Amino acid sequence: MIFPYPKEYESQELHTLMDSLGLFISHHEVFYTPPRGKLPIHVDHHKFSSQSPNMAKINWILDCTGGDMVWWEPKPGTPLKYHKTPIGTEYLMYEEDQVTEVYRAEIGESTFINAGVPHSIHNNTDAGRWCLSHNINYKSDRTKNILISEVPELFKKYVL
Numbered sequence: 001m002i003f004p005y006p007k008e009y010e011s012q013e014l015h016t017l018m019d020s021l022g023l024f025i026s027h028h029e030v031f032y033t034p035p036r037g038k039l040p041i042h043v044d045h046h047k048f049s050s051q052s053p054n055m056a057k058i059n060w061i062l063d064c065t066g067g068d069m070v071w072w073e074p075k076p077g078t079p080l081k082y083h084k085t086p087i088g089t090e091y092l093m094y095e096e097d098q099v100t101e102v103y104r105a106e107i108g109e110s111t112f113i114n115a116g117v118p119h120s121i122h123n124n125t126d127a128g129r130w131c132l133s134h135n136i137n138y139k140s141d142r143t144k145n146i147l148i149s150e151v152p153e154l155f156k157k158y159v160l
């Protein structure tokens with residue numbers, strides 16, 4: 001489930017940090033995965049291209065460890081199927097028989113993830129999983145989101 005980002009959860013420190021790096025948070029939203037539940041396989045970006053499937057986001061997971069993010073590769077010939085979220089953003093959806101698993105990792109606390117390729121969330125716990133998710137764009141080109149490959153250089157002062 002997707003929810004609007006509560007104003008009181010916005011961090012001025014995060015805005016200031018992004019601004020100092022020539023970046024800004026272009027969009028943010030909240031994802032909820034129920035206990036033992038899944039978020040379906042999707043791509044966040046409405047401009048998905050199989051030539052350049054890449055989009056870094058910062059996800060903050062609140063009080064829940066034991067949730068995996070799984071990344072998938074679409075099988076050849078799978079059509080692009082766009083959907084709209086309740087808050088008006090567009091995304092792509094895939095069924096499990098249209099994709100092959102590529103990688104999975106537990107995502108907790110504050111993590112850069114690639115949301116520009118098909119991915120899903122599997123909550124392996126008995127607690128609801130709340131995720132605050134932030135899209136990051138360049139101030140110099142406000143339509144351009146940062147890529148996962150650019151994260152180590154952009155955030156080298158802060159990321160190991």
Ligand SMILES: [Fe+2]
Pocket residue numbers: 042043044115119
């Ligand atoms: Fe996503």
